[in-house]
């Protein structure tokens with residue numbers, strides 16, 4: 307077999323360290339699909355032969371997810387050991403090797419995590435913030451608060467919504483999908499009434515509804531001052547989502563379940579959503595995001611992020627149709643330098659790479675054994 311290429315001055319893949327942790331959440335997140343009290347994350351340290359360490363992490367949804375992603379990622383790195391740090395070339399090779407198991411779900415997340423770590427390593431080696439490598443400028447990115455506002459009583463939701471405006475945030479997201487439309491409306495009205503004018507309120511059903519229910523609840527919600535209707539029905543029912551997007555004047559938001567830029571293209575071709583919010587760990591990492599951002603621009607669709615705000619901020623700053631950053635504070639528990647929201651924005655610092663670094667003591671405390 308031919309020796310892997312060794313571009314002068316370039317980086318080469320050496321090994322990967324995967325650390326599963328479970329971090330506590332300040333606000334319990336009751337969604338219509340599951341109640342999230344602690345967040346399992348997989349922390350990734352990609353070592354290069356040149357000594358640069360690229361970092362990334364993914365939200366793994368479940369403890370078993372963190373372990374499965376780690377196993378897949380370790381195998382992927384074995385397959386490209388010694389190769390030049392070239393994310394698109396590596397993604398092409400690994401995609402072929404993983405096609406038989408299928409590049410979806412945890413396999414997609416493993417390959418996305420590797421891609422993110424490779425890009426971080428390149429930005430670290432270049433000595434620039436990641437967004438600069440992608441053609442963006444380090445800047446403040448407008449954020450909405452997505453911590454909390456799970457399923458709860460209307461009074462508790464209104465109190466929590468108010469608390470979530472900390473740091474000058476100008477938008478919050480509410481989870482819906484109560485047993486009845488009347489309950490959804492009651493909570494929405496209680497939260498809306500507590501939020502100052504000009505503060506946006508997004509709502510998220512996490513795919514809870516049938517088409518008929520979504521049309522009924524959407525029609526009721528669209529006159530309640532809601533900014534978007536997220537995943538009202540199964541994310542992959544493109545015809546159903548297109549019908550909802552056509553029938554309502556409330557914008558439909560989809561994206562956290564897009565598996566790669568090709569899935570986003572299909573959704574936009576079908577007219578399934580007015581807004582898009584890919585998840586960097588499912589869209590294919592930094593490489594997949596940039597491709598998806600081109601699709602969003604071609605369709606004139608505003609693009610937001612899903613979770614993992616550290617890398618997403620860099621990506622949004624290089625996204626032509628940049629809309630909102632989804633802010634969660636989950637990595638505060640393990641980050642060496644947690645990012646603070648100021649004036650409603652996540653500000654990209656001038657440190658090279660994504661700025662991700664772990665606090666070793668905190669990681670030890672939350673490590674999953």
Ligand code: SMN
Nearest residue numbers: 335342452510512562612
């Ligand atoms: C969500 C999904 C999974 C975990 C937490 C939150 C939600 C979102 O759909 O859009 O933030």
Ligand code: MG
Nearest residue numbers: 510536537562
């Ligand atoms: Mg969502």
